[in-house]
Amino acid sequence: MTPSEDAGEFRDLLFELLGVLEDAGVEYLITGALVRNAFGQERTTQDFDIVVHPDQADPEGLRELLAPRGYDIEGPTRGDLGRRLILRFPDFWIDLWLAPDTPLHRGEFDRVVRAELHGRELPFLHPQDFVLRKLVNTKVRRASHDLDDAYQVLLFAWDLIDTDALMGDAALHRVEGKAHELIEIVRSDREQLEHGETPEGV
Amino acid sequence: MRVRSAEELVAAMPEPEEELDLRTQVKRPTAGQYAHWKAKTPGERLWAGFKLMAFARSFKVRTRDSK
Numbered sequence: 001m002t003p004s005e006d007a008g009e010f011r012d013l014l015f016e017l018l019g020v021l022e023d024a025g026v027e028y029l030i031t032g033a034l035v036r037n038a039f040g041q042e043r044t045t046q047d048f049d050i051v052v053h054p055d056q057a058d059p060e061g062l063r064e065l066l067a068p069r070g071y072d073i074e075g076p077t078r079g080d081l082g083r084r085l086i087l088r089f090p091d092f093w094i095d096l097w098l099a100p101d102t103p104l105h106r107g108e109f110d111r112v113v114r115a116e117l118h119g120r121e122l123p124f125l126h127p128q129d130f131v132l133r134k135l136v137n138t139k140v141r142r143a144s145h146d147l148d149d150a151y152q153v154l155l156f157a158w159d160l161i162d163t164d165a166l167m168g169d170a171a172l173h174r175v176e177g178k179a180h181e182l183i184e185i186v187r188s189d190r191e192q193l194e195h196g197e198t199p200e201g202v
Numbered sequence: 203m204r205v206r207s208a209e210e211l212v213a214a215m216p217e218p219e220e221e222l223d224l225r226t227q228v229k230r231p232t233a234g235q236y237a238h239w240k241a242k243t244p245g246e247r248l249w250a251g252f253k254l255m256a257f258a259r260s261f262k263v264r265t266r267d268s269k
Contacts, residue, residue: 185228
């Protein structure tokens with residue numbers, strides 16, 4: 001099997017699940033590493049993260065939808081970042097996050113950004129919301145990739161992000177110090193990179 | 203007593219003291235890497251990510267099988 005065929009397996013796995021959700025009228029958005037990969041420099045991952053709209057985040061309903069289609073479902077389980085169903089595959093899993101009914105989560109669905117992969121339009125968590133979430137994640141867990149994810153997406157999706165609004169949201173979540181530092185680093189790096197210069201220390 | 207939501211609890215948590223320069227915790231690109239990635243569409247970047255995942259998986263399988 002060539003790397004492209006193997007990569008196609010991951011894509012097909014994603015498209016198949018999204019197709020099931022869409023056919024059932026379930027509203028969702030894509031988050032996690034796939035947002036970073038769509039809007040930043042890529043990294044590998046062992047899972048995909050899909051968020052189900054608060055109005056449809058019913059674990060029993062989702063289980064009834066997915067189990068007859070052969071999905072190996074675990075949960076719902078509650079972790080540091082919320083409640084989810086886990087769809088298991090060999091060496092891989094998909095987290096189906098059950099969005100709680102809050103203005104923050106509803107707002108994220110109002111701001112989705114769409115991007116196309118191989119003829120299919122996909123809804124992603126907005127890069128600005130992604131950066132905020134990653135900064136908040138650093139308060140509740142020690143995952144080495146959270147800050148890097150935030151940096152990459154802020155750097156490459158800079159034009160899509162309102163840094164003043166991001167700072168306002170960061171203050172509400174008590175991560176304004178980190179947000180300010182990250183924005184200043186990205187601003188400085190970007191200024192040099194846009195002029196074809198490698199930033200000092202890289 | 204009112205039960206606070208997870209978000210309220212997270213918002214109430216103090217921001218941890220930052221002991222390290224954030225620059226050392228992120229992968230800052232060179233000018234060449236930046237230009238390379240900047241030129242790609244989101245779909246091209248996603249596909250590159252899938253290929254990287256496929257490579258990582260094949261490497262993991264090879265490493266495991268060779269043990």
